[in-house]
Amino acid sequence: LQRDVLHGACSGIGLSLCERLLSQDTEGLQLCLACRNMRKTQAARSPSCRWTPAASHPRGHVVDVYFMCSVYNRLDYLYLNAGIMPNPQVDVKAFFRGLFSSKIIAMFATGEGILTQKDCVTTDGLQDVFATNLFGHFLLIRELEPILCHAGRSSQLIWSSSSNAHRSAFNLDDIQHRRDTQPYSSSKYASDLLSLALNTHYNKQGLYSSVICPGFVMTNLTYRILPSFPAFLWTLLMPLFWLIRIFTNTFTLTPYNGAGALFWLYKQRPESLDPQAKYHSLTSGLGNNYTRPSKMDIDLETSAALYEKLLQLESRNTQHPEK
Ligand SMILES: NC(=O)C1=CN([C@@H]2O[C@H](COP(=O)(O)OP(=O)(O)OC[C@H]3O[C@@H](n4cnc5c(N)ncnc54)[C@H](OP(=O)(O)O)[C@@H]3O)[C@@H](O)[C@H]2O)C=CC1
Numbered sequence: 155l156q157r158d159v160l161h162g163a164c165s166g167i168g169l170s171l172c173e174r175l176l177s178q179d180t181e182g183l184q185l186c187l188a189c190r191n192m193r194k195t196q197a198a199r200s201p202s203c204r205w206t207p208a209a210s211h212p213r214g215h216v217v218d219v220y221f222m223c224s225v226y227n228r229l230d231y232l233y234l235n236a237g238i239m240p241n242p243q244v245d246v247k248a249f250f251r252g253l254f255s256s257k258i259i260a261m262f263a264t265g266e267g268i269l270t271q272k273d274c275v276t277t278d279g280l281q282d283v284f285a286t287n288l289f290g291h292f293l294l295i296r297e298l299e300p301i302l303c304h305a306g307r308s309s310q311l312i313w314s315s316s317s318n319a320h321r322s323a324f325n326l327d328d329i330q331h332r333r334d335t336q337p338y339s340s341s342k343y344a345s346d347l348l349s350l351a352l353n354t355h356y357n358k359q360g361l362y363s364s365v366i367c368p369g370f371v372m373t374n375l376t377y378r379i380l381p382s383f384p385a386f387l388w389t390l391l392m393p394l395f396w397l398i399r400i401f402t403n404t405f406t407l408t409p410y411n412g413a414g415a416l417f418w419l420y421k422q423r424p425e426s427l428d429p430q431a432k433y434h435s436l437t438s439g440l441g442n443n444y445t446r447p448s449k450m451d452i453d454l455e456t457s458a459a460l461y462e463k464l465l466q467l468e469s470r471n472t473q474h475p476e477k
């Protein structure tokens with residue numbers, strides 16, 4: 155029996171991953187969809203799946219861990235997929251400059267230099283993007299540690315990161331990205347660093363961590379980039395996007411294609427994976443899907459420093475009598 159938890163499974167890439175997992179391996183799979191909206195969770199439920207709703211905290215940052223630990227005594231996979239990119243703004247000038255420069259392919263593949271966001275502060279006093287894309291996942295891992303680490307078996311953490319993760323957006327003195335306008339990029343770079351630190355700390359206990367990028371996928375997250383643009387107009391742009399895909403295989407476009415790397419990792423032995431690699435979902439011009447690793451621009455020293463900062467923030471924000 156395989157036991158998986160999917161955090162952020164009610165729409166987009168997470169929902170598609172559920173469908174893919176269930177269509178391949180319904181027999182031995184127990185899936186737990188950790189969503190903040192129970193109505194959506196019900197809708198995502200498949201009758202063929204042994205399924206457990208994990209009620210989230212009302213604001214959705216923390217899954218009901220007590221419930222989880224009482225239902226499961228062991229977890230094999232934890233997908234850390236939930237993520238937000240609030241109030242995205244496209245720098246139109248930079249976009250057109252990019253179109254006529256040698257960086258055009260990189261711009262379409264990573265969105266570097268053309269996308270900013272307006273973040274807000276949660277009632278806990280944390281930056282929302284940091285709390286959702288990184289810190290909430292970190293707390294979840296720490297809370298689920300007893301059922302993730304078990305002798306003689308390996309478990310996997312799988313992060314939905316992004317090729318938009320850039321070292322230049324991240325600052326160790328401002329890990330929440332309070333002072334700048336690229337919180338999404340910063341949080342994704344931080345998840346790449348954290349994954350490396352988790353491997354350093356937990357591999358001995360059989361827990362492994364990997365990161366993926368789903369590519370550019372049409373989901374609620376990307377529809378918000380042009381909010382005045384109704385969804386059907388995005389659909390009209392599809393032929394243009396298929397054309398761009400001939401030049402950059404990162405335009406995976408559908409949640410099914412985007413979930414490719416998440417699904418691929420499910421079938422790998424975690425011990426065989428490279429902790430410094432990001433696994434990309436890619437789709438060729440002809441529509442074929444495949445997964446490829448690329449080396450991440452991260453280092454052990456920065457990842458260890460971030461890990462320490464997250465532990466400090468955890469002790470300020472939560473109570474861990476037994477830790
Ligand atoms: N689409 C793209 O092009 C890319 C996406 N990604 C990453 O892939 C992941 C999935 O995104 P995608 O499917 O595109 O976007 P969606 O907006 O469709 O899905 C995001 C999921 O995260 C959930 N979520 C958001 N905030 C919280 C929270 N505080 N607590 C619990 N759940 C939460 C959402 O729940 P709800 O439905 O309740 O809002 C939703 O199920 C994200 O991490 C994103 O950054 C990375 C690169 C590219």
Ligand SMILES: CC(C)CCC[C@@H](C)[C@H]1CC[C@H]2C3=C(CC[C@]12C)[C@@]1(C)CCC(=O)[C@@H](C)[C@@H]1CC3
Pocket residue numbers: 244261262263264265268269315316317318367369370376379391394
């Ligand atoms: C003709 C079209 C209207 C042009 C659209 C241009 C841009 C809005 C997109 C081009 C590349 C896109 C992209 C992302 C957002 C939208 C674009 C900048 C992401 C940054 C979305 C989130 C991610 O995590 C990245 C992997 C995406 C990279 C590509």
